[in-house]
Amino acid sequence: MNAQLEAALRFQEFSKKLEDAGFKDLQIVPQAILIQARDKSDNPVVLVVDTLSMSAIRLHLPPEKETTGRGSPDDNSR
Secondary structure (H helix, E strand, O other), rough: OOOOHHHHHHHHHHHHHHHHOOOOOOOOOOOOOEEEEEEOOEEEEEEEOOOOOOOEEEEEOOOOOOOOOOOOHHHHHH
16 A cells, blocks of 8 residues: 555544544645644744744643642652
8 A cells, every 4th residue: 555545544544533532524635744843942842833934833832851740759658
């Protein structure tokens, strides 16, 4: 199976799963690229790039070392 056909089948499977989960009016945007990188402060970032307009949207992720602030170190001692 060639790579394009395999990718199309994966998109169809993924779209079906999203629809089964309740999402509607799905549109696959082939000119969009998802980029994972690290910024100049070494924090992980995700960018969604529209290759037609060459514009990007940065998705903010919590720093990898961030905690929820719940619990304490003594929680496991009981």
